[in-house]
Amino acid sequence: MKKIPGLIVLLIASQATLTKAQSKLEQDRAAILALGGFYKVTFDYAETFSPDTSYRNHPQYHNYGYEWAVVEQETPGKIVIQHILVTGDSSVIKHWREDWVYEEQNILTFDKNNTWKKTKLTPAETKGRWVQKVFQVDDSPRYESIGTWVHVDARHQWQSECDSPLPRREFTKRSDYNVLRRGNRVYLTANGWMYEQDNQKIIRTADGDKLLTREKGYEEFTRADEAKFAFAKNWWKQQQSYWTAVRQVWDQVYAAPGTLQLKGKVDGKLLFERLFEMADQSIKEKWDAEKSKAATRKVITSYLEKTV
Numbered sequence: 001m002k003k004i005p006g007l008i009v010l011l012i013a014s015q016a017t018l019t020k021a022q023s024k025l026e027q028d029r030a031a032i033l034a035l036g037g038f039y040k041v042t043f044d045y046a047e048t049f050s051p052d053t054s055y056r057n058h059p060q061y062h063n064y065g066y067e068w069a070v071v072e073q074e075t076p077g078k079i080v081i082q083h084i085l086v087t088g089d090s091s092v093i094k095h096w097r098e099d100w101v102y103e104e105q106n107i108l109t110f111d112k113n114n115t116w117k118k119t120k121l122t123p124a125e126t127k128g129r130w131v132q133k134v135f136q137v138d139d140s141p142r143y144e145s146i147g148t149w150v151h152v153d154a155r156h157q158w159q160s161e162c163d164s165p166l167p168r169r170e171f172t173k174r175s176d177y178n179v180l181r182r183g184n185r186v187y188l189t190a191n192g193w194m195y196e197q198d199n200q201k202i203i204r205t206a207d208g209d210k211l212l213t214r215e216k217g218y219e220e221f222t223r224a225d226e227a228k229f230a231f232a233k234n235w236w237k238q239q240q241s242y243w244t245a246v247r248q249v250w251d252q253v254y255a256a257p258g259t260l261q262l263k264g265k266v267d268g269k270l271l272f273e274r275l276f277e278m279a280d281q282s283i284k285e286k287w288d289a290e291k292s293k294a295a296t297r298k299v300i301t302s303y304l305e306k307t308v
Contacts, residue, residue: 016071025076025102028130028149032079032100036188038229039221040064045169047201050213057213057240061169065094067221068229070236077102082243084232088146092232094243094276096142097135104131108260110163112178112204114305115261119176130158132184138263138272139243139250140303145184157187163202175211177201195219236293242282245292246275249300260294271303 042064047057068084073080084096103126108116130149134142145162164180165171183198197217203210251259262268275296282292 004097012183024128024151027151027156028039028102029076029079031149031151031158031188032081032243033071033074033141034156034188035098035221036069036081037191037192038224038226039067039192040224041067041219042222044220045167045215045217046217048214049209052213053304055213058174063169066224068236069221080157082236083227084236086229086232090231091216091237092126093276094137094239094279096137097134097139097297099133101131101133103127103129104133106219107131107133107146107253108141110141110165110179113261114165114264118257119258121146132158132160132186134164134251136272137274139246140271141254141260147184155187157185159183159185159308179209180206189220192221192223229293238283239279241290242279242287242291242296245289248302249293249297252297253300253304263303266302271300276298280291 002307005126035106039137043061047060050057070082071079071082073083079100080097081100082097085093099225101132103123105121105123105126108120109114109119114146126146126147129146131144131146133144133184136142143162143164147160149156149158161181161183164182166174166178166180173224179202180199181202183194183200185194185198187194187196195218197215197219199215201212201215203212262271268275278295278299281287282295287295
């Protein structure tokens with residue numbers, strides 16, 4: 001039997017490794033793209049354990065709604081999914097957004113009090129991994145975390161941990177903790193996907209972190225009839241260019257160096273209220289992209305507490 005030269009063996013091995021890496025990346029992308037679609041979403045949260053024996057768990061939270069997860073942008077290394085919440089036959093709300101970025105080295109780390117620190121990861125820390133960047137309804141920051149998509153035994157799963165502000169269901173109702181440490185698991189199911197969470201509710205002070213209580217959460221996305229989202233499709237078609245301009249303004253804010261801190265209310269209004277009002281105004285007055293960017297940049301800048 002003729003011996004294969006060592007160099008050829010190395011080349012074959014290198015090609016096999018490259019092919020495997022490419023197929024893994026494509027598996028990752030296919031799993032993320034599968035998050036898009038039309039869904040009924042159920043929200044279930046329950047507090048489970050506190051180190052303080054006198055603590056009493058808050059009531060369990062259960063709710064549901066319908067969401068259209070729109071794939072807004074798709075490139076080899078980035079996928080943007082915008083969630084549109086449907087609350088009736090003719091009532092919709094721009095909901096949260098998730099950007100998935102491959103081997104992203106720049107992430108925002110939540111501290112407390114509407115403050116995020118800009119963190120630089122090393123190439124070793126990001127190799128083969130995806131950052132999920134989650135944004136508020138007005139495209140301001142919420143949380144960002146990094147993890148590896150795993151594809152084994154017909155299961156497709158991504159897992160991470162990060163700090164975030166209080167969840168929307170509690171931030172206007174509670175002040176007994178100020179940081180939610182999220183243990184996130186995203187995995188595909190037979191009928192959609194699951195966003196499973198093992199959370200810690202943290203009291204963060206200058207002296208350090210103290211655990212208030214733990215929480216288990218499930219957000220289950222089950223595929224729904226696309227016909228229910230006809231009004232939402234038309235609504236988003238009108239709003240889409242305005243919110244693209246908003247994202248571009250925020251991208252400039254995120255690219256600037258230093259800590260990012262946001263104000264609460266300005267002139268009696270929260271940021272999302274101002275930007276939602278301007279969205280309707282932009283449609284009524286037929287703003288072009290440049291006018292939308294100029295107007296929203298002025299508003300967003302007014303809510304920046306400091307960038308140092």
